């Protein structure tokens with residue numbers, strides 16, 4: 001098998017383990033799947049929030065928080081700052097953790113900070129079509145990319161102007177992050 | 188190469204990516220490394236806390252929180268409850284997130300809850316030699332398994348008796364989780 005061929009995996013229980021793992025048919029390598037961490041921010045700006053319109057699938061054209069997958073060798077804070085730069089060309093000051101969401105359907109944990117601009121200015125990075133400040137009553141609720149963007153904005157609104165309290169978890173309407181995206185989007 | 192042989196990996200930059208990833212020499216499979224999520228709890232009990240003495244390496248014989256790696260298809264809350272049962276045979280009620288720590292050295296994020304027993308009783312699970320309640324002044328500080336156990340216990344103590352506030356992050360003395368373990372333990 002050359003490196004141009006995609007690896008072929010089956011699910012089986014490795015020796016000494018207690019559940020099925022993806023195992024490479026060609027070399028036996030076990031691809032342990034672990035939940036992935038998304039780090040992002042609700043960025044407060046003049047009473048409103050900063051949103052990015054996605055330039056990439058899934059949910060291209062929909063609005064989201066500056067957020068993305070945490071990388072190795074960084075902290076959650078460093079990851080959130082990096083993503084804000086990559087997606088919104090914004091330098092942030094993080095106030096603290098606003099919410100910790102689980103999307104069990106995807107094996108994903110989202111650590112969402114409350115933040116503000118550390119210096120003026122923002123612009124679309126390579127993964128965004130557009131970056132804009134929205135007043136609360138301007139937020140395009142029907143064009144948000146993911147349910148967790150709704151959740152984070154609602155959580156931000158409920159605590160706006162007050163010191164951060166204990167972080168929110170998933171809303172009672174979706175305690176495990178099990179609701180699929182509208183329109184049958186496979187994510 | 189049979190499945191009994193360990194896979195052989197090199198670091199290289201896959202097409203379309205921007206950093207080095209572990210790549211299998213035999214089949215080209217890219218083992219994307221992502222930060223792993225540890226979920227655990229500081230369990231309050233009669234003014235003290237519950238600790239587990241580790242039955243497994245690393246740090247066998249040292250004391251730790253009931254905590255462990257989050258699995259796919261579960262929420263952070265479900266993971267923390269599962270680990271408390273596996274390690275301390277304790278059924279918990281989670282109050283909320285006490286701390287979110289990053290151990291950049293390991294590519295690890297720890298989501299630590301403040302919790303209490305949902306029903307009486309605890310006992311050593313298969314990964315623990317012993318599970319004990321400690322008053323604050325009995326805590327075996329020199330025999331704690333990991334720096335983050337210190338951090339979480341200190342954070343718990345500072346907020347004991349008060350409603351949960353914004354979660355703690357890493358302490359100022361180790362903002363990135365870079366300090367190795369005592370005695371040169373390779374973790």
Ligand SMILES: [Zn+2]
Nearest residue numbers: 024027214216
């Ligand atoms: Zn393989």
Ligand SMILES: [Zn+2]
Nearest residue numbers: 027029211214
């Ligand atoms: Zn391989």
